[in-house]
Every structure is written in C-alpha cells, then in structure tokens.
Amino acid sequence: MMEYIPLNFPFLAAALLVGISFYILIFKRNLIKLIMGIGMLASGVNLFLVALGYRAGGNAPIYTDVPEGPMVLPVPQALTLTSIVINVAVLALMLTMVILIYRHTGSLDSEKSRKMKG
Amino acid sequence: MTSKKARNSLVIVSLVFVAFLVFALARDIHLNGIHIYTLGAIAPDLALPGGAMVPIRIILEVDGMSIFMGIIWATVSLAAAIFSLSHMARETGQTRFYTLLLLMVAGCFGMILTGDLFNLFVFLEIASISGAALIAFRTRFADAVEGGFKYIVISAVAGLMFLFAVGLLYGQYNSLNIGYLANVMQYGTLDMIALTLFLISLTIKTGMVPLHMWYPDSYTVAPANITAMLVITSHACMYAVFRICFTLYGITLDATTVGWIIIIIGLLTMFVGVTMAVFQTDVMRFMSYHAISQMGYMWMGVGVGLAVLGNPEALATYGRDAISGGIFHILNHAMYKPLLFMTAGALFHRTGTRDLNKMGGLGHNMKFTLILYIIGTLSIAGIPPLNGFASKFLIYESVYQFNPVLAVVAMLVSIITLASFTKAFQSAFTGPQLPEYKDVKEVPKPMLIGMGILAAGIIFTSIFPGLIVERIVKPATDALINQAAYVNGIMGGMP
Numbered sequence: 019m020m021e022y023i024p025l026n027f028p029f030l031a032a033a034l035l036v037g038i039s040f041y042i043l044i045f046k047r048n049l050i051k052l053i054m055g056i057g058m059l060a061s062g063v064n065l066f067l068v069a070l071g072y073r074a075g076g077n078a079p080i081y082t083d084v085p086e087g088p089m090v091l092p093v094p095q096a097l098t099l100t101s102i103v104i105n106v107a108v109l110a111l112m113l114t115m116v117i118l119i120y121r122h123t124g125s126l127d128s129e130k131s132r133k134m135k136g
Numbered sequence: 137m138t139s140k141k142a143r144n145s146l147v148i149v150s151l152v153f154v155a156f157l158v159f160a161l162a163r164d165i166h167l168n169g170i171h172i173y174t175l176g177a178i179a180p181d182l183a184l185p186g187g188a189m190v191p192i193r194i195i196l197e198v199d200g201m202s203i204f205m206g207i208i209w210a211t212v213s214l215a216a217a218i219f220s221l222s223h224m225a226r227e228t229g230q231t232r233f234y235t236l237l238l239l240m241v242a243g244c245f246g247m248i249l250t251g252d253l254f255n256l257f258v259f260l261e262i263a264s265i266s267g268a269a270l271i272a273f274r275t276r277f278a279d280a281v282e283g284g285f286k287y288i289v290i291s292a293v294a295g296l297m298f299l300f301a302v303g304l305l306y307g308q309y310n311s312l313n314i315g316y317l318a319n320v321m322q323y324g325t326l327d328m329i330a331l332t333l334f335l336i337s338l339t340i341k342t343g344m345v346p347l348h349m350w351y352p353d354s355y356t357v358a359p360a361n362i363t364a365m366l367v368i369t370s371h372a373c374m375y376a377v378f379r380i381c382f383t384l385y386g387i388t389l390d391a392t393t394v395g396w397i398i399i400i401i402g403l404l405t406m407f408v409g410v411t412m413a414v415f416q417t418d419v420m421r422f423m424s425y426h427a428i429s430q431m432g433y434m435w436m437g438v439g440v441g442l443a444v445l446g447n448p449e450a451l452a453t454y455g456r457d458a459i460s461g462g463i464f465h466i467l468n469h470a471m472y473k474p475l476l477f478m479t480a481g482a483l484f485h486r487t488g489t490r491d492l493n494k495m496g497g498l499g500h501n502m503k504f505t506l507i508l509y510i511i512g513t514l515s516i517a518g519i520p521p522l523n524g525f526a527s528k529f530l531i532y533e534s535v536y537q538f539n540p541v542l543a544v545v546a547m548l549v550s551i552i553t554l555a556s557f558t559k560a561f562q563s564a565f566t567g568p569q570l571p572e573y574k575d576v577k578e579v580p581k582p583m584l585i586g587m588g589i590l591a592a593g594i595i596f597t598s599i600f601p602g603l604i605v606e607r608i609v610k611p612a613t614d615a616l617i618n619q620a621a622y623v624n625g626i627m628g629g630m631p
Contacts, residue, residue, distance in 0.1 A: 036300075049285075056292050059292075059293065063303070066300065067299075070303055070306060070307045091192075093306070094303075097254055097299075097303075097306075100254075101299060104261045104265075104295075107261075108264075108288060108291075108295075111288055115284055115285040118275050119278070119281050119285060122278035
C-alpha cells in the first residue's frame, strides 16, 4: 500500500496548510479565525518537519527489540515536539488576549476593536 | 512589604551579576578569541565527540559580535529593571511582572549567544511570548491588550516562517549548527528560498519599513521600561539577520544583490519612519517612529558592507568602516532610545497622559528629566560632541564612497529628526506652567537612576568614542566579516 502514496505527498499537504493559513491571516477579520489560522500555520510547519524526518527503510530509534537495519536520527521529531509546546503557549496567550479585547470593546472584529490609527 | 523588597533586590542583584558575567566573558573573548560551550558534553569545548563529522549537540558559540550584543543587553536590561521599581509600583501582580522580565532577558541572551539555528528559534519565541505578555501587562487599558495581541500574532507568524526556513536547511544538510552549515553551504535554490524566509521573518520582527505596522502600536502602549527592552529585542533580531547573512551564508551569498536589498530596506525605513514621526502627537508613538527610522541607519551601514563583501579592496577602503558604523550605531541607539522612551514614561508617570498637546511647562518641575531628555535628543540627532554623531559620521563617510545619494538621504533624515525632537521638546517642557500640572513633582529616584545609567553610558561613549570603537566595535565587525574563524570554532582543524 505504501508504495502507491507518492513520497512528496506530505510536503504537498504541508504547503496546502500553509497556503490556507496565509489566506486566513490576510483576509479574515474575526480574531478567533485569525488564531485558528496561526494554529494551522503551525500544523503545516510541523507536518513539514516530521515529513523531513522520514527516511525510507529506516527504523525508529527505540533500542528494545530493534530490527536489523539503519536507525534514523530523531532530530526532526524533537524539533516538532518543541515547536508544538511553544505553539500551545502562543495560542493560549493569544486566546487570553482575545478575551480581554472582547471585554474592552465588545467585539471580535479586528476592524471594530481597533483603537490605534496612524 | 519585606518580601517585596527581597524580590526587587533579587531581580536587581541577579541582573547585576549577569552584567558582571558578561563583562568577564567579554574580557576573556578579547584575550582568547571565540568561546564555545557544548551542552551536555563531557568537556564544554568538545564540539565533535569521538571524531564525529557532524556536531550533534546544541552548541553555544560566543564571538565578538555576540558579546557586543551581550554588553548592550546587560546594561539596558539593568537600567530598565531599576526604572521599573518605581514605574510599576502602582501595578498589581508585580511578581509575575519581574518573572516575565527575567524570562525576556533570558530569551534574548539565548538568541545572541547561541550557535544553533533551532535554538535561536526557541529563544526568539521565548522573548516574543514574554514580550507580548509584558506589553499587555496593564490590562486595564484596551489599547495595551491590542498592542500585545498584535505583537504576539506578528511574532508567531515570523517565528513559524523562521522555523520553516530552518527545516529547509536541515532537510538538505542534516544539521542545525550555524558553523557546520556555513562550512557546507552550497547556495542552491532551496538555500535561496530559506534565505528569503529568514529575511522576511526577521524583517517583520525587527520592524523594518514595509512590515513595520505593528511596531508603533505595540511600543506605544507598553510600559516605558518594557519599550526600552523591546528596542533592544529588535536589535537582537537584527543581530540574527547579520549573523545569518554574514556567517551562515557568507561568501557563498550573492553579496551585491542581498546587500542592496538590505540597503534599500534601510533607506526606506529611515525615510518613512521619520516622515511618519513628524505628525505624531502621542509622545511614545512619536518616539517609536523615530526608533524605526534610526534602525534604517544600521541596516544601511551593514548593508553597504555586505554589498562589497566579495570585493576585498572595497571592503578594506570603506566596507569595514560602514559595518563598524552600523554596529556602533546599534550601541548608541541602544542607549539613547531607551533613555528617551524612559523620559516619555516619566512624563506619563507624572501627568497620566501621552498626548503632547496636553502637556506643557513641565520643565519647571521636572528638571532632571529635562536634562536627560536633552542628552537623548542631542544624541539621536547626531549633534557633534555626542555619541550619535560619532556613529552617524562613520556611516556618512563610508557610505558616501559607496554611493553619495545614500549619504545625502541619511543626512536629510538626521535633520528632520532634530527638527521633530525640538518640536516635542517645546510642547512638553517649555512654556508657562499649566495649572493642572502645578503640583507635578520630579520622578522618584529609581527612575532617575535607571535613566542616569543610560545617560552615563552616552556621555562615556561621547568622550571616548575611539576606545569603544577599538575595543568592542571593531572586534564585532571582524567577527562578522571573518566567517572562517566562526566555522573553525566549531569544526576545529577539520577540512
């Protein structure tokens, strides 16, 4: 089954996610949608990193009961984990700020809740 | 009450200790050259254990340029922390404030001392998250939360673009270490895409002109001490740009094209920043646009150096001086701009408004603030005895030999800067005493000490510009130009 999926399929998916999220970031005015866009951007980048770590024929670097053959170096997976943790913090902080903005202005529309111009 | 005092002294003592360590390290680097520290290795300088070809562990690498930024951070963060002792005294949740402040210091020190691209990303995000929380710290103001939200959105997007570029480089060369990557860099198509992503993301984070929209919004609403630290966070991001262009790509880079891109961004930033500043009535916003404008000088100076990187003759005649001018301007900007932001914070602290049209006659009661403001103004405008002149003159002189038009624009911007600062000075400090500000007092001592540290730095640099340039600016310049030394620091004697 695996050989029917082209190897660069994950990369296409990552590019699609990044493209959609940039569309959201530029054209959507709702702050919650903006945050969802950033979440999707993060997923796209994480998917890209994980896809980079795939080596055909490599084994997972788990040392118990290991099959014959080369092991992969798990750096991209470590990067992805770190990146996910950072994004949780970023998204949580953004959501708290949106709650505060809503309390102050009563709106989630980025045009209406803008105080500063010029 | 005593616990508050204990907490405040812990913050100040730890920052003083950091400053002491930074200066000790600076002396050591001056004597012995590049330092590396391999995290988790048996010996700290064991970058390639057991004859490995690729450095696997995270390596911190400190050379002249890193320690130059370290000195700036140590000084300005100490001044900002002392300033906040009184400036934030009326706020609740101060323990969290100081925790975030120290986290921000840690993040930026990580950015400037690391030799690993992914580590740079992690510290960039740490600095962004704590910075955004600090901007929005006074949540009772609607605009503060809005400024913080803008900062975190921009930082998140910029950070993810940076991570994407790091992924591209890892996919090709299987390493994250800057020294190793510089050694094997091919400058193929994917590397160009990665460079573009790096430049866009860090241009956003620095706040250069086509992408500067968030900058005045966030800087205006943050507490003044945090704005001072955000200025040097921008410098840390600028350091990342220079590190990537000079050290990571170095000679493989198409130096003329990339150099011109950086020069044009710098030129636009300089001009647009200052013209926007002229119309502002909010004192913090006015200074934010000036901060944008001044950063253009640094990009122009360093950009000229980058454009002639492949031409040893031009590099020796004026390229090296242009880079020195740009880097020296970072140091000067990191002293006078936080000072000016802090005087604006002092005005806000006593009057409760940021609107220049509502202020007036404050010079009668706030004499020390007035003097500190004058020092900052003369320095930013590049008036001869002060340090702003020293670095700007170095930039004019060397850039003129590269392209006279650039130097003319730079001088014009400097004149407009002086004009607009005079206007702000006149509306805030001079004139008759206004009835509503009759009882305004001078700001408390810790704020004056915080500003005084920076003013003392300005005066010291103005008296001994030669000493500063020889001891810390030239080593930083050479560290940028000399890519081979950085690579050798990691790869040792390997081919």
